[in-house]
Amino acid sequence: MTRKNNDLIETRGWWSRGAGLLSGMALATAMAVMPASAQDYPDKTVTLVVPYNPGGATDTIGRIVADGLAKVWDQSVVVENKPGAGSNIGAAYVAHQPADGYTLLVATDPALVLNQWVYDDLPYKASDFDPVTHLINVHSILVVPPSLGVSTLEEFVDLMKKDGSKYNYGSPGVGDGSHIGMEWFKNEAGGFEMTHIPYTGMGPTVQGMLSGDIQALIVSVVTAQQHIEAGKMIPLAVSGSVRSPMLPDVPTFAEQGYPTIRLGFSAGLLAPAGTPLEVRTKIADAAREALSDPAFREKFVDGFGYEVVSSSPDEFAEFLKTESEVARKKVELAGAKKN
Amino acid sequence: MDLLANIMLGFSVALTPENLMYGFFGCLLGTAIGVLPGIGPIATISLLLPATFALPPIGGLIMLAGIYYGSQYGGSTTAILVNMPGESSAVVTCVDGYQMARKGRAGAALTIAALGSFFAGTVATLVIAGLATPLADIAVRFGPAEYTSLMLLGLLASVVLASGSFLKALGMIFLGLLLGSVGTDVNSGMSRYTFSFFELAEGINFVPLAVGIFGITEILSNLERRHQETVSTQKVNRLWLSRKDLRQAAPAVGRGTIVGSILGLIPGGGILLSTFAAYAVEKKISAHPEEFGHGAIQGVAGPESANNAASQISFIPMLTLGIPPTASLAMMMWAMTIHGIQPGPLVMSANPQLFWGLVASMWVGNAILVVLNLPLIGLWVKLLQVPYRLLFPAILLFCGIGVYSVNNSAFDVFIATLLGGFGYVLRKLGCEPAPFILGFIIGPMLEQNLRRAMLISRGDPSIFIERPISAVLLSITAVMVLLLVVPAFRRTRQKAFQED
Numbered sequence: 001m002t003r004k005n006n007d008l009i010e011t012r013g014w015w016s017r018g019a020g021l022l023s024g025m026a027l028a029t030a031m032a033v034m035p036a037s038a039q040d041y042p043d044k045t046v047t048l049v050v051p052y053n054p055g056g057a058t059d060t061i062g063r064i065v066a067d068g069l070a071k072v073w074d075q076s077v078v079v080e081n082k083p084g085a086g087s088n089i090g091a092a093y094v095a096h097q098p099a100d101g102y103t104l105l106v107a108t109d110p111a112l113v114l115n116q117w118v119y120d121d122l123p124y125k126a127s128d129f130d131p132v133t134h135l136i137n138v139h140s141i142l143v144v145p146p147s148l149g150v151s152t153l154e155e156f157v158d159l160m161k162k163d164g165s166k167y168n169y170g171s172p173g174v175g176d177g178s179h180i181g182m183e184w185f186k187n188e189a190g191g192f193e194m195t196h197i198p199y200t201g202m203g204p205t206v207q208g209m210l211s212g213d214i215q216a217l218i219v220s221v222v223t224a225q226q227h228i229e230a231g232k233m234i235p236l237a238v239s240g241s242v243r244s245p246m247l248p249d250v251p252t253f254a255e256q257g258y259p260t261i262r263l264g265f266s267a268g269l270l271a272p273a274g275t276p277l278e279v280r281t282k283i284a285d286a287a288r289e290a291l292s293d294p295a296f297r298e299k300f301v302d303g304f305g306y307e308v309v310s311s312s313p314d315e316f317a318e319f320l321k322t323e324s325e326v327a328r329k330k331v332e333l334a335g336a337k338k339n
Numbered sequence: 340m341d342l343l344a345n346i347m348l349g350f351s352v353a354l355t356p357e358n359l360m361y362g363f364f365g366c367l368l369g370t371a372i373g374v375l376p377g378i379g380p381i382a383t384i385s386l387l388l389p390a391t392f393a394l395p396p397i398g399g400l401i402m403l404a405g406i407y408y409g410s411q412y413g414g415s416t417t418a419i420l421v422n423m424p425g426e427s428s429a430v431v432t433c434v435d436g437y438q439m440a441r442k443g444r445a446g447a448a449l450t451i452a453a454l455g456s457f458f459a460g461t462v463a464t465l466v467i468a469g470l471a472t473p474l475a476d477i478a479v480r481f482g483p484a485e486y487t488s489l490m491l492l493g494l495l496a497s498v499v500l501a502s503g504s505f506l507k508a509l510g511m512i513f514l515g516l517l518l519g520s521v522g523t524d525v526n527s528g529m530s531r532y533t534f535s536f537f538e539l540a541e542g543i544n545f546v547p548l549a550v551g552i553f554g555i556t557e558i559l560s561n562l563e564r565r566h567q568e569t570v571s572t573q574k575v576n577r578l579w580l581s582r583k584d585l586r587q588a589a590p591a592v593g594r595g596t597i598v599g600s601i602l603g604l605i606p607g608g609g610i611l612l613s614t615f616a617a618y619a620v621e622k623k624i625s626a627h628p629e630e631f632g633h634g635a636i637q638g639v640a641g642p643e644s645a646n647n648a649a650s651q652i653s654f655i656p657m658l659t660l661g662i663p664p665t666a667s668l669a670m671m672m673w674a675m676t677i678h679g680i681q682p683g684p685l686v687m688s689a690n691p692q693l694f695w696g697l698v699a700s701m702w703v704g705n706a707i708l709v710v711l712n713l714p715l716i717g718l719w720v721k722l723l724q725v726p727y728r729l730l731f732p733a734i735l736l737f738c739g740i741g742v743y744s745v746n747n748s749a750f751d752v753f754i755a756t757l758l759g760g761f762g763y764v765l766r767k768l769g770c771e772p773a774p775f776i777l778g779f780i781i782g783p784m785l786e787q788n789l790r791r792a793m794l795i796s797r798g799d800p801s802i803f804i805e806r807p808i809s810a811v812l813l814s815i816t817a818v819m820v821l822l823l824v825v826p827a828f829r830r831t832r833q834k835a836f837q838e839d
Contacts, residue, residue, distance in 0.1 A: 054385040082747050085540035174528035197794050198525050203662040211482045226683025338528040
């Protein structure tokens with residue numbers, strides 16, 4: 001029993017997968033020469049590889065999409081977690097699967113655009129993937145503790161330009177979106193000093209703000225919301241083109257003169273390079289249908305503030321092309337290169 | 340009275356027949372999978388977690404609580420029966436629990452683990468119900484400086500876990516520290532000792548390490564002496580506790596509960612520290628410290644109670660601050676988010692029914708666990724009577740599955756195998772694994788917090804004495820070091836640590 005978790009709730013998982021495995025092995029060889037037929041897709045279990053542990057934003061997105069696709073197709077879709085090395089283990093695994101649309105990567109910023117600039121030596125290349133669909137954007141918020149005495153983004157920037165070297169900001173780790181985003185903002189705001197304190201994971205980072213060790217943090221809206229309502233954190237700006245439905249009083253970065261700042265992360269599906277466009281379009285269409293489900297919207301769009309994108313493979317490719325160039329600059333600015 | 344009303348509200352939610360049934364199935368599944376050697380709580384919870392998403396929120400949470408306790412207890416069961424800790428907090432249980440099993444007292448060890456945990460869980464539930472809010476404010480004061488001092492103290496205290504040579508224990512701690520430094524450097528993002536293996540980017544995982552050093556090493560040693568007696572051929576004595584056992588274990592349960600309730604408040608490391616702090620306390624105050632490491636029942640009762648009290652208390656920082664203390668609780672927290680409880684300072688007022696229902700269901704989970712497991716202990720113990728030549732391939736198989744399933748990674752299986760051989764060499768040299776594994780767990784936490792504290796203070800070490808909590812912890816550490824170097828203490832220590 002491997003951890004193909006969904007078997008426990010999938011109604012048709014166990015048997016069809018046993019049979020699927022056999023036919024899969026036979027098919028795998030045939031797939032190399034014969035393009036998958038888009039009409040028949042999917043005629044066996046589809047696997048979504050999540051490059052993180054169960055429990056967490058990417059895993060949740062993967063599971064929602066898997067359940068949605070399973071309903072649309074009436075075919076079982078399972079989630080397989082392959083965590084490690086900031087998405088790289090899972091991404092390398094998918095890159096080397098057959099390009100038939102039956103193994104897809106649930107990719108977030110690290111796998112989508114960042115890692116190619118962060119790591120010197122990756123076990124895969126960006127060209128090992130074909131884009132399928134840009135699923136959603138998850139937005140972040142810049143928060144400060146009440147003790148800092150600022151209540152707007154402008155006051156914050158003024159204070160940091162004057163006295164920034166006295167203050168710290170935290171992140172869940174070097175090269176994380178929260179770290180890179182803050183360095184990006186520091187640069188966009190005209191440059192100020194502020195010391196980066198890397199933690200390990202968002203839990204301890206939030207604790208760092210509550211205990212007064214850090215004076216600024218970029219964090220997901222979901223995580224920050226209760227601390228904001230309890231008065232323990234002061235929100236300065238949210239990312240995204242519109243305000244978060246969870247915090248309608250907090251202005252966006254764009255409203256306050258920083259239109260280029262894109263924080264938080266995007267989530268999308270990637271397929272191994274060579275997957276036929278018809279198959280990828282079919283997946284993108286099914287994902288769009290799944291993400292427009294009212295129950296999903298109520299819980300994750302209204303509740304968690306997720307922004308649904310649901311783009312086509314071509315639109316997603318265009319997005320990745322621009323974002324990849326932005327990512328290169330951001331990684332350079334943050335000095336987040338690893339080797 | 341508010342407290343009483345809250346508890347009543349909680350139980351009115353938790354005790355409906357439907358929710359009781361969810362709790363029961365959670366415990367049953369958690370135990371059934373958690374008891375497989377090598378499959379620890381993390382793998383068990385991640386395996387069963389998605390199954391709860393389909394349930395109504397409170398039912399799903401109650402089932403989760405059952406799964407959590409079931410898998411924890413399952414982890415202790417394998418620690419006692421086959422010397423394999425499922426999670427870091429069960430490492431200490433291996434030390435005396437497994438020795439009890441080898442002496443044919445597995446039943447007593449399992450019984451006291453279950454009863455001690457139940458008692459500790461009951462006390463901790465009451466503490467949460469009464470004091471959650473003020474205690475959360477204390478938890479938040481632990482910054483990098485405080486953690487650094489605490490970890491230093493913990494490292495020193497882990498010497499107590501060794502029953503053999505002091506020098507070897509020290510050597511093992513340092514070896515553990517070294518192995519713990521494998522992975523990505525937190526401040527610079529550079530790789531250390533990864534030899535270009537991406538699989539090592541986040542360091543060596545605990546599960547393959549524990550399965551290798553404890554489990555596989557144990558199998559190798561058992562096979563070596565297979566013509567002599569092994570665990571499985573030992574005659575199993577009575578399952579229930581004797582009067583003497585109860586007299587020895589009951590106070591240990593009480594002390595363990597107190598230790599666990601205090602240390603459990605510290606998010607990140609508190610649960611683990613509580614288990615060997617409780618062990619250290621028991622060993623220090625015992626009239627027969629030489630029995631520790633050779634099957635002392637207090638050595639199981641204290642840490643197991645502390646573990647359960649601390650796991651329960653650690654729900655306070657988790658629920659009120661949103662800071663999960665362990666990997667398994669991080670998954671629990673995420674499941675709560677999915678079920679609509681976003682842990683944070685407002686969860687108690689915004690969602691009283693769910694919050695108190697969850698608190699009550701923790702206690703119900705504990706109770707179901709005892710009811711479920713006391714009759715099963717006989718069955719677990721019987722497993723030891725299976726001839727070892729049949730038992731060990733099964734254990735090895737489950738080890739392989741368990742190690743693989745944590746990250747779905749074959750690399751981890753290689754690591755476990757390699758470390759199994761390494762552990763065998765260590766055993767041949769008379770070195771004990773417990774201080775090693777604690778060095779491995781504490782090392783990275785110590786390093787990260789030290790460097791974080793130095794970043795915050797801009798390189799000024801006085802931060803450690805300017806902060807009151809840190810200063811107190813450092814003073815205790817200094818006193819312990821002084822005692823170690825004072826010759827008079829040295830004689831008592833040798834009396835206490837050396838084998839008879």
